[in-house]
Amino acid sequence: MTITQLQYVLAVAENKNFTLAAEKCFVTQPTLSMQIQKLEEELGIQIFDRSKKPIQLTDVGVQIVEQAKNIVNESGRIKDIVDQQKGYIGGEFKIGIIPTIMPTLLPMFMSNFIKKYPKVNLIIEEHTTEEIIRLIKNGQLDAAIAATPLNEDSIKEIVLYYEPFVAYVPENMDAYNKKEFEVEDLEHNIDNILLLQDGHCFRHNILNLCKAKGLSNENHFQIESGSFETLIKLADEGLGMTLLPYLHTLDMSERAKQKLRQFKEPRPSREVSLIYSKKELKLHIIEALKATIAGVVKGAITFQDVKITSPLQQKK
Known part of the structure; x- marks a missing residue:
């Protein structure tokens, strides 16, 4: 039994296809198949049920x-x-980033990090929080950037920054005339708040913010989208208001910024952290990432008086 054989087994288990697994492992399909067959012969069992399409693990194969x-x-x-x-400080390092953070944070630190640590092969993957937790636990990600706290005993969290929520209010709504928002103001507009689709932790941030004030349940929110850009366009069409993370508002046009409304202190915010397994050994790269991100974000986010809302989906 060799490490290489086990790597081939994992590749097939993940891709459920020998050809795709071979491509991912940069070997020919016959080579990969032969090595897995040799391992099965050595163990005296079948790891994969090849009669099914896609290929499935046998019961013992799962173990x-x-x-x-x-x-x-x-x-x-x-x-x-x-x-x-x-x-x-070098080698391959896989990092996952949630979709509501990737577009704004990645361009801020990526160039600086590559210039400072050219020997690190940084592999960036976009995943939901749920996927990130699974991949970190399985050892398929070295670290990730996500909204926290996650309350996972096996995962360590290093807070990078606190990012306030900002209201984006179209001109046809009465709330547009307010210069500053309070969380309670959402109550009067609760049926007109546009949200991200389920699966985004930022959605749960907002739902938990509303629930904490006893303002609403999920049935109030009728229009949902997979991106902030779509939510902004829907708001511009007069279909409602939405809430955005602060960094997402920095590059907006001056006309669009006129529709932004800050919340009064303490500002409802999300906590953004660098997370990794407590068994992780590439701490030198993690520390380099932390220092680089902290350096670029420090000038962009200077808010101190904030109130963190949970990114976890609350049970009904």
Whole structure:
């Protein structure tokens, strides 16, 4: 049994296809198939049920894959230990970022990080918070940037910044005439608030903010979208108002900024953190990321008096 064979097994389990798995592993399909077959012969069992399309794991295969993840992940930590000892900041580093943070934060720090740490092969992936938690636990991500707190015992969180919510109010709404918002003001516009679709933690931030004030339940929100840009366009059409994260408002046109309304202090906000497994060994790269992001965000976000809302979906 070899680490390479286990890596091939994991690739097939993930892609449910030998050809795709071979491409991901940069080997030919016959080579990958032969190595997996040799492992199955050595163990005296079938890991995959090849009669099904797509390929499925057998019952024992499910258990083997779970153990293989641990073995492959732990084997990779040997090099991490050596790099840490040498103070070497380089190598592959996979980081996940949630969709409501990726478009604004990534351009702010990516260029600076690459220039300062050219030996780090930073692989950026966009995932929902739920996916990020799973991938970190499985060792498929080294770290992630997400809204916190997540209340996961196996995951460590380093707060990067606090990002206030900002109301975007079209001119046809009475709320447009207010210079500054209070959370209670949402009550008068609760049936006209446009939200992101389910699956976005920013949606849960807003729902939890409203629920904390006893303002609403999810049935009030009728129009939903997958992006802030669409929500803004819907608001411009007079279909309602929406709430945006502060960084998303920085590059808006001056005309659009006239529709923005800040909340009174303490401003409802989300906590954005760099998160990673407590078993993670690439702490030198994590520290480099933290320092780089903190350096660029420091000038953009200077809010101190904030009130954090949870990104977790509350049970009904």
